[in-house]
Amino acid sequence: MKKKIVVATTNEGKLREFRQMLEPEGYQVLSLADLDHPAEIEENGTTFQENAVLKAQSVTDQFQIPAIADDSGLCIACLHNEPGVHSARWLGHDTPYDIKNQKVLELVKDAEDRSCYYACAIAWCAPGKEPKVFYDTWNGEIAREPRGTNGFGYDPIIYIPSMGKTAAELTKDEKNAVSHRGKALRKLEDWLSEQK
Numbered sequence: 001m002k003k004k005i006v007v008a009t010t011n012e013g014k015l016r017e018f019r020q021m022l023e024p025e026g027y028q029v030l031s032l033a034d035l036d037h038p039a040e041i042e043e044n045g046t047t048f049q050e051n052a053v054l055k056a057q058s059v060t061d062q063f064q065i066p067a068i069a070d071d072s073g074l075c076i077a078c079l080h081n082e083p084g085v086h087s088a089r090w091l092g093h094d095t096p097y098d099i100k101n102q103k104v105l106e107l108v109k110d111a112e113d114r115s116c117y118y119a120c121a122i123a124w125c126a127p128g129k130e131p132k133v134f135y136d137t138w139n140g141e142i143a144r145e146p147r148g149t150n151g152f153g154y155d156p157i158i159y160i161p162s163m164g165k166t167a168a169e170l171t172k173d174e175k176n177a178v179s180h181r182g183k184a185l186r187k188l189e190d191w192l193s194e195q196k
């Protein structure tokens with residue numbers, strides 16, 4: 001019988017990525033939409049790691065089932081690493097990213113140091129087990145202007161010097177090979193296959 005695991009998200013994109021990785025490993029992947037009244041989780045941790053564990057542990061505690069959750073964001077050096085864990089909520093959850101991105105460009109306009117990084121933490125929780133967290137980052141710089149239409153969120157203003165492109169100018173596969181999420185996901189994948 002397949003092992004069940006919940007990916008604690010309602011984001012279809014994230015769910016698809018986790019499914020692609022976990023199903024070949026023999027998991028039946030469920031999402032929050034498959035659970036009966038999952039508790040609302042307040043992401044009030046101060047680190048990506050804390051928030052990822054909060055989300056996964058809440059599902060494990062409520063339904064006694066293994067769960068995975070991720071938390072990610074953009075940290076900008078000259079803004080004291082903001083928006084960081086507030087990346088999704090920054091300037092309002094529903095504010096379009098072209099507006100958020102223009103605001104970032106304005107805020108870093110005169111900064112000498114335009115360096116930034118994306119971070120991603122993925123937590124794995126299971127009944128009676130200590131949570132495991134997989135974390136990675138992706139370094140870049142705040143671009144001078146938005147470029148590219150791929151990806152999402154802050155991608156058009158994140159310039160990756162080693163690639164000579166913004167994150168939004170990379171294909172999905174190019175981004176996945178080097179991104180914070182791609183690298184953290186592969187760490188989880190390696191660990192899961194060691195557990196067999």
Ligand code: IMP
Nearest residue numbers: 070071072073074087088152153154155
């Ligand atoms: P989460 O869903 O709580 O992890 O929120 C992550 C937020 O961080 C997103 O809504 C974006 O604002 C930002 N973010 C994280 N990873 C990326 C990325 O790969 N590209 C663009 N924005 C990202």
